[in-house]
Each structure stands twice: as C-alpha cells, then as structure tokens.
Amino acid sequence: MELPEDRGRISESLFEVLRTYDPDVDLSGLEHEAFKVLDSEDILHSEDIQIVLFVLYELHYRGFDGIDARWEWNPPLLGLRAKIEEQFEARLRQIAGDPSFSLGSAQDTARQLFALASADDGPSVSTYISRHATVEQAREFLMHKSIYQLKEADPHSWAIPRLTGRGKSALMEIQFDEYGAGRPGAMHSELFETTMRGLGLDSEFGAYIESLPAITLASVNMMSFFGLHRRLRGSIAGHLAIYEMTSSIPNARYARGFRRLGFDSPVTDYFDEHVEADAVHEQIAGRDLAGGLIEQDPSIAEAVFFGAQAACAIDALVGAHQLEAWGRGRSSLRQPKVKVEA
Amino acid sequence: MSAEGAQIVVCPQGPLILRGDFEILDAEGEAVPTSRETVALCRCGSSAIKPFCDGTHKLKKFEMPRD
Numbered sequence: 001m002e003l004p005e006d007r008g009r010i011s012e013s014l015f016e017v018l019r020t021y022d023p024d025v026d027l028s029g030l031e032h033e034a035f036k037v038l039d040s041e042d043i044l045h046s047e048d049i050q051i052v053l054f055v056l057y058e059l060h061y062r063g064f065d066g067i068d069a070r071w072e073w074n075p076p077l078l079g080l081r082a083k084i085e086e087q088f089e090a091r092l093r094q095i096a097g098d099p100s101f102s103l104g105s106a107q108d109t110a111r112q113l114f115a116l117a118s119a120d121d122g123p124s125v126s127t128y129i130s131r132h133a134t135v136e137q138a139r140e141f142l143m144h145k146s147i148y149q150l151k152e153a154d155p156h157s158w159a160i161p162r163l164t165g166r167g168k169s170a171l172m173e174i175q176f177d178e179y180g181a182g183r184p185g186a187m188h189s190e191l192f193e194t195t196m197r198g199l200g201l202d203s204e205f206g207a208y209i210e211s212l213p214a215i216t217l218a219s220v221n222m223m224s225f226f227g228l229h230r231r232l233r234g235s236i237a238g239h240l241a242i243y244e245m246t247s248s249i250p251n252a253r254y255a256r257g258f259r260r261l262g263f264d265s266p267v268t269d270y271f272d273e274h275v276e277a278d279a280v281h282e283q284i285a286g287r288d289l290a291g292g293l294i295e296q297d298p299s300i301a302e303a304v305f306f307g308a309q310a311a312c313a314i315d316a317l318v319g320a321h322q323l324e325a326w327g328r329g330r331s332s333l334r335q336p337k338v339k340v341e342a
Numbered sequence: 343m344s345a346e347g348a349q350i351v352v353c354p355q356g357p358l359i360l361r362g363d364f365e366i367l368d369a370e371g372e373a374v375p376t377s378r379e380t381v382a383l384c385r386c387g388s389s390a391i392k393p394f395c396d397g398t399h400k401l402k403k404f405e406m407p408r409d
Contacts, residue, residue, distance in 0.1 A: 107354065118400060177378055248397030252390070279395040280382040283353050
C-alpha cells in the first residue's frame with residue numbers, strides 16, 4: 001500500500017522522514033513532540049499517534065510502496081515506537097482493568113474466558129447489522145473491519161515461534177484453518193475480499209485507511225503490539241481466545257443482515273464460514289491455547305487475561321463509535337466520502 | 343470406515359470437538375461435507391448448522407447431562 005496521509009504534526013514529520021532512508025536519523029525532537037500531543041489527547045482517539053503506530057507496525061508486515069524496507073529495524077525508529085508503546089500499554093491497561101483470574105486447569109481458564117466473553121455487554125454492532133443497517137452502513141462496517149480482516153490471523157502468527165507444547169499446537173491448528181488449510185483462495189482474508197467486492201468496495205489492503213478513525217486503528221495496533229512483543233505472547237493468545245469466543249454468534253447475525261439487504265453467497269460466505277469455524281476455534285483457543293499456556297507456565301496468566309480484557313474493552317469502544325454515529329444518522333468514517341467502484 | 347486415530351474432546355457446556363481421521367455420515371449413509379479437519383459437533387440440539395456447532399449453546403446456557 002501507499003504511505004497514508006498524515007493526520008497531524010507527528011505523522012507529518014515522521015512520514016516525511018520515512019521517504020528517504022537515513023540510518024542515523026535523529027528522532028528525539030519528534031519523540032518530545034509526541035509526548036506533548038499525548039499530554040492533551042487520549043492515545044486511543046489520537047488520529048496523529050494512531051496513524052503513526054499503524055505505519056510503524058506495518059513496516060513489519062508488508063511495508064509501503066517506495067519506502068525503504070530497512071526502516072523496519074532502524075534503531076531510532078524502534079526507539080520512537082517503544083516510547084509511544086509505553087503510553088499505549090498504560091492506556092490499554094487502564095481500560096482493561098486489573099487482570100481478574102484464578103489459576104487452575106486449562107478447562108478452568110477456558111471457563112473464565114467464556115465467562116468474560118459472555119459478560120461483555122458492549123453495544124452490539126452485529127444486532128444492528130442484522131436488523132437495521134442500510135447498505136451504506138454495511139459498507140462502512142466492512143471498511144472498518146478491512147484493516148484487520150484483509151490480514152486476518154497475521155498478528156497472532158507472530159506468537160508461533162514464541163510458544164511450545166500444547167499451546168503452540170493449538171495456535172497452529174487455528175491458524176492453519178484461518179489460512180485456508182493450504183487451499184489457495186480459501187484464506188479467511190480472501191473470503192473477506194470477496195465480500196468487499198460484492199458490495200462494490202476495493203479489496204486491496206489499506207484502500208480505506210484515510211477513512212478509518214483512530215479507535216479503529218487502535219484496535220488493530222493493539223494486536224500488532226501484543227503480537228510483536230514476546231513479553232506479551234500471553235496477551236495475543238488471550239486476545240485470540242476472546243476474539244474467537246465473540247465471533248460465531250455475531251457472524252451469524254452479520255450473515256442474516258447481509259441477506260436481509262439482498263446479498264447471498266459468495267458475499268455471505270465469509271460470515272457463514274466464521275459461524276462454523278469459530279465455534280471450533282473458541283474451544284481450542286480457550287482451553288488448549290490460553291489454558292495450555294497457563295498450565296505450562298502460570299506466570300503467563302496475567303498477560304493472557306490482560307489481553308483478553310483489553311480485547312473486550314477496545315471492541316466495545318469500536319462498536320460504540322459506529323453505533324453512535326449511525327444512531328445520529330451520520331457516517332462512522334473519518335471522512336464521509338465513500339469510495340465505491342461503479 | 344477409517345476412523346483410526348480420531349479423537350473426540352468433550353467440551354463442558356459445549357460441543358464435541360472431533361479431530362483426526364474421521365468421516366461423518368447422515369442417516370442415509372451419505373457423507374456430510376466439511377471443509378475443515380477439526381470440527382465441533384452440536385451437543386445442545388440448538389445449532390442452526392447441525393451436525394456442526396454454531397455457538398448457540400452459549401445463549402441457551404446448555405449444561406451437559408450428568409450421571
């Protein structure tokens with residue numbers, strides 16, 4: 001994808017720097033500026049900081065057209081990211097609350113995660129899509145989702161070489177399915193491309209980046225943050241468990257909503273697939289992945305439940321943002337312009 | 343039928359997870375198609391995609407039968 005447009009003075013300066021590779025770049029001034037921005041803005045809703053984080057993380061995935069790949073491991077750039085991450089993590093811990101759990105067997109862990117998922121009383125985007133959404137709102141919903149779903153499963157794959165034993169086997173079993181079990185064209189990200197194209201949307205990764213508000217970026221930045229830090233391998237596992245446990249029933253609602261709007265297979269395949277797949281994955285992620293990790297090393301439990309609780313909290317904020325906008329008859333996008341192919 | 347090496351995990355308040363070398367047949371002996379190697383079989387009776395689980399047991403507060 002192309003480097004996105006800047007959203008403030010930090011992203012403006014940083015994106016200018018990124019256009020010409022400089023191994024010894026001095027970013028200390030920018031770091032100071034970033035802290036000043038965060039003195040007055042909530043990092044979860046800071047357009048400037050979230051687009052910066054998104055770009056810094058994306059260097060580890062697929063990078064940007066015309067941007068030197070060596071930036072991925074450039075020490076000053078990593079230093080800037082680390083400073084921003086300190087604030088990001090502190091805020092995530094604040095909205096997640098103290099990790100709440102009791103140590104036990106893998107089944108005990110699964111039961112606690114299922115309870116956390118079912119206690120999640122955030123606003124229900126899936127119910128809204130099922131019953132009320134217009135085609136335009138359904139398109140917006142897909143645009144928000146696209147920044148993760150077009151690279152679905154990738155942030156959790158960072159954890160694979162960092163795990164061993166039962167937890168690793170569980171993660172591999174889930175990821176193998178996410179990536180289409182070796183069948184070309186069957187990756188979940190590719191099913192999502194079909195859904196987007198069915199609604200006249202551009203299915204290229206990042207096509208709608210300019211339209212996505214900070215909180216949507218924060219939800220995917222959180223996954224990259226958990227995934228890229230071995231210290232937080234438990235958190236990306238906890239995130240995956242909650243993600244799977246809050247998926248099969250909402251996806252059945254999404255499928256109903258898109259059918260209500262007149263769409264059918266292959267547009268609805270993505271949702272139908274996730275009803276069946278995630279009813280499997282939630283069991284494996286809760287018991288064998290998260291539960292297996294904690295059984296192997298109880299000291300990881302705090303990270304697992306932090307990830308799980310943060311996933312619930314961020315998801316509630318993303319959902320609230322969309323429902324509030326739609327409730328007022330407005331677009332939930334950062335820019336109300338909708339790019340639709342003829 | 344080649345079911346050697348198949349494994350069933352009984353999930354409390356949930357489905358049966360079936361993995362390994364298995365084949366699912368309907369009452370007429372016809373194979374039930376599935377694209378995945380590990381499946382979750384409905385145990386609460388409420389799934390809309392039986393024989394597979396769709397997570398509905400979580401809404402029904404399904405309790406597995408006890409001895």
